[in-house]
Amino acid sequence: MNSYRPDTLKEALNIRADISAKPFAGGTDLMVRYRAKNGMPPTVPGPVLFVDGIPELRGITLSDGNLDIGAAVPLAVVADDPGDRTAFAESVESAGSAVGSVVAEALAAIPEVLRAAAADLGAPALRQRATMAGNLANASPAGDTVAALYALEAQVVLASVNGERILSVSEFITGPGRTLLADNELITAIRIPSPLPGWGYWRKVGTRRANALTKVSAAASARLEAGSITGFSMAFGAVGPVIIRVPAADSLLLGKTASDLEGPAAEGLVQAMAVAAAPHITPIDDQRSTAKYRKTVALNLIGEVVSSLASHLKENQL
Ligand SMILES: Cc1cc2nc3c(=O)[nH]c(=O)nc-3n(C[C@H](O)[C@H](O)[C@H](O)COP(=O)(O)OP(=O)(O)OC[C@H]3O[C@@H](n4cnc5c(N)ncnc54)[C@H](O)[C@@H]3O)c2cc1C
Structure with a gap:
């Protein structure tokens, strides 16, 4: 090779x-994809380009409110695994590309929905190696950080010798295992655009805490201003060929306040969101779960999302 x-x-x-x-x-x-039998090394067809040591892909910056996470930043850093963010900030500082305090500020800005999704991916040892760029380029409809990135309406920064282009994650992923990555391109960063959300929700349904295959997942983020919901997006994983968004359901929460998310009003809202989402939730039966279970759970999670957002608004007296 x-x-x-x-x-x-x-x-x-x-x-x-x-x-x-x-x-x-x-x-x-x-x-895993290119594993060989009988203890032989994996056989990747064609030449391989190791990108994990490229300094330009190992940065994390907060600029004009946009958060850029380098394509080679390990998921342990995104997940805030114990000690990893401190070690990462020190390594970036000693490499001379940025001061630790600037890196620490950018790390602290990682939205909770993304941190929580990364923390549910695989297990700690795997997260030392795995990256968000790899999760995105792999384009599995069950990709955990992919679902969070859809809920954040994140962008993929791509570079080639001809320059840079930026696509939304939903444009970049065109089907299961398929993306718009050109043969001459690399993902250089994942961008969470400004304004960053004030609230986030993540739920992965699997059989155990670590190294669990995702049966179904839900990610959501919201922007809040003066106690009112000014932006909301929810994404469902493992219930379709790609991560599923339902803008018609999302928009039902716009303009709502804490009191709108209580009692019978909230029940009606959750019901209306589920009705809007149901036709778009089209899971399959596979070795991980059944279509029926996945659809039922995905729609039930809408209720959990709304009640979590209501609690946040109330607890913070928004
Ligand atoms: C035991 C185990 C548990 C797992 N658990 C989970 C889980 O819970 N949830 C989940 O979502 N996934 C899980 N995975 C899958 C995998 O760990 C993730 O998809 C991970 O994020 C892949 O990142 P990587 O850096 O290792 O990618 P790689 O294996 O290095 O690459 C994956 C793909 O991305 C491309 N790629 C990588 N970097 C770039 C770049 N900069 N530009 C362009 N293309 C690039 C590669 O060419 C390849 O096509 C698990 C895997 C294992 C082995």
Whole structure:
């Protein structure tokens, strides 16, 4: 196997342009996909481009309210696993690319829905290697950080020798395992656009806490102003060929306040959201779960989302 370990993004993009070598970040999907039998090393077809050591992909910045998380930042950092953010800020500072306090500020801005989704992905050792860029490029409808990124209406920053382009995650992923990544491109960062949300929700339904396959997941985020919901988006994982968003259901929460999310009014709202969402929730039976279970749980989670948002508004007297 021919492999390349470039020291700079420019070098990596030249290799992509010349021979389209396969990007390899944490390898936690690729090592499984290309595993060989009888203890032999995995056999990735074609040349491999290791991207985990490229300094330009290991940054995290907060600029004009936009949060950019580098494509090679390990998920342990996003998940805030014990000690990992501190070690990461120190390593970025010692590499001379940014001061630790600036990195710490950007790390603190990671929205809770994304942190929680990352913390539910795999297990701590896996998160030391795995990346969000890998989760996105793998484009599984059950990808945990992918669902959170849909709820955040995040963007993918792509680069090639010809320049940069930015796509929304929902444009980037075109089907199960399919994306708009061109043969000469790399994901350089994931961008959470400004304004960052004031509230988030994450729920993964699996059989156990760690290394669980996602039967169904739900992610949501909201922007709140003067006690009212000014932005809301919910995303469902593992209930369709891609992560599912239902803007018609989301919009029912706009303008609502804490009192609208209590009692019979809230029940009516949850019911209306479920009616709007139901036709779009089209799961399948597979080894992880049944279509019927997935659909029932996904629709029930709408109630949990609304009650969690109501509690947040009340507790914070918004
Ligand atoms: C034991 C185990 C448990 C798991 N648990 C979960 C789970 O709970 N939830 C979940 O969602 N996933 C899970 N996964 C899947 C996997 O860990 C994730 O999808 C992970 O985020 C992949 O990241 P990676 O960096 O390892 O990707 P890699 O394996 O390195 O790459 C995956 C894909 O992304 C592409 N890629 C990587 N970086 C770039 C880049 N910068 N630009 C362009 N393309 C790129 C690669 O070419 C490849 O196509 C699990 C895997 C294992 C082995």
